[in-house]
Amino acid sequence: MGDVAEQIRGVTFAKADAISEPEPGRTAILRAGNITDRGLALRDLVYVPSTRVAERQRLRPGDIVIATSSGSLSVVGKASRVEAPIDAAFGAFLKVLRPRQDRIDPSYFAHYFQTPAYRHRVSAAAAGASINNLRTADLDEVELPLPPLDEQRRIARILDAADDLRVRRRRSINALGQLGEAIVPTSPPTQAQLGDLLDRIESGRSPVCETRPAESGEWGVLKLGAVSSSEYRPSENKAMLSAEVPDHDLVVAAGDILLARKNTLELVGTSVFVSSTPPRLLLPDLIFRLVPRTDAPVTARYLQAALAQPEVRHQIRRLAGGSAGSMPNISKTRLLTVSIGVPPLEVQKRFDEASEAAGRRLRDAREHLAQLDALFASLQQRAFAGEL
CATH class of the missing domain: 1.20.120 (Four Helix Bundle (Hemerythrin (Met), subunit A))
Structure with a gap:
């Protein structure tokens, strides 16, 4: 790597020098969170006085931005290519590898950083007692094919x-x-409270589980992640210990409406409609199952979609409570007062x-x-x- 690319250190600055909004005379600084598997995400930037930034620290197309220090091995070594001109630099916990284009094609170079061989090499090099670091030599000594x-x-x-x-x-x-x-x-003429539409709200149970997902034939208990993305993800589950007895009344089934009763303020009340599901998955105590009345003037799929609307989510967040330092939680009683359009x-x-x-x-x-x-x-x- 050292034969085909120049290593450039990031900008060092004091916390007091950084602000969260752009101003004349300041330069945007990328940090580790801006490096994603799908490229650089230009959000949550900080801005420092431009006098702190050397010309060679300004990003150029073809540069590879690398996280070189992190408490997590999954972060250190993450790399993204600068695809187009951007007016930004990068912070002290990052480095840039700038390819020497007379030796290596920038696109070929960029693709190498997505390979398992690269990830394995940098993870092995960076492992530390608490903070994982990539030294200059660690990157310079990485070998890659050079046709x-x-x-x-x-x-x-x-x-x-x-x-x-x-x-x-x-x-x-x-x-x-x-x-x-x-x-x-949108804006249906009739409004109804959930209490008028539901037969009941069922609570789950959280028995002792393994940390791994359930395998085929095993019983599993859903995690909050199964509903947190507004899309049902049955793979988000934990295998139940074989000594535990499954409660068959809590088995998740196609057609269910599931809702997170406790989560962060942003995610409390997130709901999903279960179109299909693997067998032997159970409802945990952090997720409600909403069961509509058989004569209710709503379909289950529409009811879940209505619950996912921003104005309804806002109602739920407003009704959620919790003690200081705990995750917000919505009770069955309060949830029944939520109003939706029908x-x-x-x-x-x-x-x-x-x-x-x-x-x-x-x-x-x-x-x-x-x-x-x-x-x-x-x-x-x-x-x-x-x-x-």
Whole structure:
């Protein structure tokens, strides 16, 4: 690495010198949280006096920004490429590797930092007693294949094309997710309290569990993560100890409405509709199951979508309580007072059909993305093994 790239240290500044809003005469500074698996995220920046920033510390297209110090091995070594010109620099716990373009193609160079070989090497080098650090020599001594420049460019074009397919598919997945929100009927003329629509609210139970997810044939208990993203994620569960006896009344089933009764203020009241679920998963005590009355003028799918609307989520957050230092919690009694809009049943049924169709397209798109990810990983492995 030291033969093909220059290492540049980040900007050192005092905490008192940094502000959270841009001002004339200040430069944006990236930190470790701005490095993501999908590129640099230009949010939550800090701004320091531009006099603190050397010209070589200003980011350039082709630079690789690396987190070189962290308490977490999953963070140290994370790297992202600067794709386009940005008016920013980087902080002291980061470094930049600036490729020497007469020796290495910047795109080929950038792809190397996504390989398992790179992650394994830096994780081994960085491991420390409490804070994990990558020294200058640790990065300089990383070895990577270096074919002739023309061959590097050919490989980079193949990997760029495969990666572009993944980017496009992710965008379509995001659009499908927004479509699901957009088709919820807005401003229906009739309002109703949950207490008038529900037969009951069921509480779960949290028996002693393993820290790992349940395997096929085992009983598992959902974690809050199963509902925290507003999408049902059954993989977010813990395997129940074999000595525990499962409560069959708490088995999660297709058609259920699940709601987080306790979480951070942002996530309390997050709900999901269970379209399908693996067997043997149980409701925990942190998640409610909402059971509509059989004669209620709502469908389950629409009811969950209504609960996910921003104005309803705001109601729930307002009603949630908790002692200082604890996570907000909403009681069954307070939840029953939440008001939602109830359009005519024929409108709800049309929504259900459209939502189900969008869900099928979303599942298909995610399966396709998984295939593209596998293809990209295979191409990447072959590329840096000299087999592409």
